[in-house]
Amino acid sequence: MDDKTYDVIVIGAGPVGENVADRVVQGGLSAAVVERELVGGECSYWACMPTKALLRSGAALRAARQVPGAREAVTGDLDVAAVLKRRDAFASNWRDDGQASWLEQVGVPLYRGHGRVSSTRVVEVTGKDGSTATLTARHAVVVATGSGALVPDLEGLRQAKPWTSREAVVTGEVPGRLAIIGGGVVASEMATAFAGLGAAVTVLARDGVLPLAEPFAGEHVVKSLRESGVSVRLGAEAASVKRADDGTVSITLTNGEQVEADELLVAIGRTPNTQDIGLDAVGLTPGAWLTVDDTMRVVGEDGALFDDGWLYAAGDVNRRVLLTHQGKYQARAVGDVIVARAKNGTVEQGRWGRHVATSDERAVPQVVFTEPEVASVGLTAAAAEAAGLRIRVVDYDLAATAGSSLQAEAYRGQARMVVDEDRKVIVGFTLVGPDVAELLHAATIAVVGEVPLDRLWHAVPAFPTVSEVWLRLLETYGR
Numbered sequence: 038m039d040d041k042t043y044d045v046i047v048i049g050a051g052p053v054g055e056n057v058a059d060r061v062v063q064g065g066l067s068a069a070v071v072e073r074e075l076v077g078g079e080c081s082y083w084a085c086m087p088t089k090a091l092l093r094s095g096a097a098l099r100a101a102r103q104v105p106g107a108r109e110a111v112t113g114d115l116d117v118a119a120v121l122k123r124r125d126a127f128a129s130n131w132r133d134d135g136q137a138s139w140l141e142q143v144g145v146p147l148y149r150g151h152g153r154v155s156s157t158r159v160v161e162v163t164g165k166d167g168s169t170a171t172l173t174a175r176h177a178v179v180v181a182t183g184s185g186a187l188v189p190d191l192e193g194l195r196q197a198k199p200w201t202s203r204e205a206v207v208t209g210e211v212p213g214r215l216a217i218i219g220g221g222v223v224a225s226e227m228a229t230a231f232a233g234l235g236a237a238v239t240v241l242a243r244d245g246v247l248p249l250a251e252p253f254a255g256e257h258v259v260k261s262l263r264e265s266g267v268s269v270r271l272g273a274e275a276a277s278v279k280r281a282d283d284g285t286v287s288i289t290l291t292n293g294e295q296v297e298a299d300e301l302l303v304a305i306g307r308t309p310n311t312q313d314i315g316l317d318a319v320g321l322t323p324g325a326w327l328t329v330d331d332t333m334r335v336v337g338e339d340g341a342l343f344d345d346g347w348l349y350a351a352g353d354v355n356r357r358v359l360l361t362h363q364g365k366y367q368a369r370a371v372g373d374v375i376v377a378r379a380k381n382g383t384v385e386q387g388r389w390g391r392h393v394a395t396s397d398e399r400a401v402p403q404v405v406f407t408e409p410e411v412a413s414v415g416l417t418a419a420a421a422e423a424a425g426l427r428i429r430v431v432d433y434d435l436a437a438t439a440g441s442s443l444q445a446e447a448y449r450g451q452a453r454m455v456v457d458e459d460r461k462v463i464v465g466f467t468l469v470g471p472d473v474a475e476l477l478h479a480a481t482i483a484v485v486g487e488v489p490l491d492r493l494w495h496a497v498p499a500f501p502t503v504s505e506v507w508l509r510l511l512e513t514y515g516r
């Protein structure tokens with residue numbers, strides 16, 4: 038490999054890193070990207086895309102079974118081999134040719150290898166063949182190295198070789214019995230997917246299911262998982278794990294009970310990929326999340342700007358929001374602000390300015406692709422109260438709209454809007470129900486746009502759609 042100088046060096050070509058580089062180049066600077074694995078990162082090959090492919094066939098089957106006429110046409114269960122094949126295709130068969138050639142097209146050189154910061158604005162790249170390159174940045178280095186699965190220090194757990202989300206996502210076989218430690222997003226989605234694929238699933242949800250969402254979201258998901266045969270053990274905490282010679286995994290709970298399974302998935306959150314990226318070489322702490330200011334520049338433990346501001350961190354690694362779309366939103370802001378600073382342009386860093394990721398604070402949309410789906414944006418009622426807002430909570434039964442009754446028999450769901458009473462705007466919105474994912478963006482626009490409730494009365498939902506819930510919520514709130 039050769040030694041080169043670029044305006045910007047990005048470490049990590051996940052969804053965030055590749056977008057930072059693209060934006061920088063669009064702004065007229067040069068950028069290079071360093072990637073140790075596959076261009077496209079976790080999201081493309083081990084997370085968003087393949088997991089949603091694993092979930093979609095089951096959702097389509099359930100939807101057909103809920104509509105008379107279609108129901109009669111469905112005679113069998115999921116074709117597991119076909120589902121896994123579709124999953125493989127959505128993970129591009131774990132080949133990154135497509136995304137690597139996109140980088141080439143947009144004019145971003147790719148350095149394949151492990152990147153480490155070695156000194157101010159300098160990144161050393163070590164290729165798999167041991168070759169090295171020294172890349173120097175004129176303006177900025179952006180760390181976009183993402184995160185990996187967190188595996189806790191539980192007695193016997195590592196020796197039992199548990200699955201993390203990666204092994205669950207790539208599996209070629211559906212285990213007969215799958216136990217899951219965790220009750221968050223990964224645990225809920227993978228319980229839904231593997232139950233649909235025929236596994237007997239046990240969820241050990243120490244802190245409940247989807248504890249950060251509105252409480253009714255977790256309740257709906259638990260009810261539905263249980264109806265599909267999943268054993269959901271709320272409050273159950275694993276104390277130790279042992280894998281027997283025949284492959285059986287035994288999980289001993291803190292109350293002494295035992296749960297047996299053929300595979301164990303650990304899904305309790307993420308850890309930053311900062312252990313071995315040279316942070317120690319510049320006086321930062323390896324293995325820690327990188328804290329940033331509003332323009333994604335790394336700050337020290339005291340909150341002061343790190344050095345002269347040459348080091349940025351975007352995406353999972355800065356822990357602001359661990360979601361692809363928010364990371365890419367940060368990437369657009371970071372790419373643009375680096376260009377602005379390099380050209381001595383104006384930095385728009387006020388609230389909702391071009392160079393800051395204001396939505397990260399209170400307007401993050403997320404869809405959990407469980408059955409039913411959970412789609413939310415902004416603050417839950419509890420979070421809004423904790424933030425000191427004077428709120429009113431408005432709930433509506435999603436099944437009571439004409440659109441939902443047409444969509445499916447025995448449709449179950451709920452909607453909640455959280456209104457800031459002082460400003461009469463929506464600060465949080467949650468929808469739970471089949472196929473609510475595509476309803477979310479209207480709520481995101483209402484929250485980000487801080488659209489006054491008075492004006493929302495003029496946004497008339499089409500009849501007969503599930504979106505009519507917007508009108509029902511306003512009517513419930515009163516005019």
Ligand SMILES: Cc1cc2nc3c(=O)[nH]c(=O)nc-3n(C[C@H](O)[C@H](O)[C@H](O)COP(=O)(O)OP(=O)(O)OC[C@H]3O[C@@H](n4cnc5c(N)ncnc54)[C@H](O)[C@@H]3O)c2cc1C
Pocket residue numbers: 048049050051052053054071072073074075076077078079080083084085086088089150151152153181182183184202223310313314351352353354358359360361362363364
């Ligand atoms: C199972 C699962 C499902 C998910 N589903 C969704 C979803 O449906 N929707 C959603 O929005 N989010 C989802 N997420 C979250 C999403 O995957 C992440 O938020 C997103 O991938 C973060 O992007 P990133 O670019 O910051 O990091 P990553 O995608 O982790 O990419 C980081 C890249 O940096 C590379 N890298 C790391 N260290 C180095 C180094 N030293 N040198 C060179 N390269 C390096 C890595 O190889 C990787 O390619 C899911 C996560 C999981 C685990």
Ligand SMILES: NC(=O)c1ccc[n+]([C@@H]2O[C@H](COP(=O)([O-])OP(=O)(O)OC[C@H]3O[C@@H](n4cnc5c(N)ncnc54)[C@H](O)[C@@H]3O)[C@@H](O)[C@H]2O)c1
Pocket residue numbers: 189218219220221222223224226242243244245247248274275304305306307359360403404405406
């Ligand atoms: N559809 C999506 O948007 C999607 C899908 C999957 C993952 N993701 C993202 O990926 C990230 C990781 O997901 P995740 O589910 O691993 O993390 P998470 O933070 O969503 O959930 C982890 C859960 O594990 C529990 N927990 C923590 N420590 C534990 C312990 N020692 N024992 C038992 N339970 C414990 C927590 O209370 C929490 O409920 C999340 O930030 C999520 O947003 C998003």
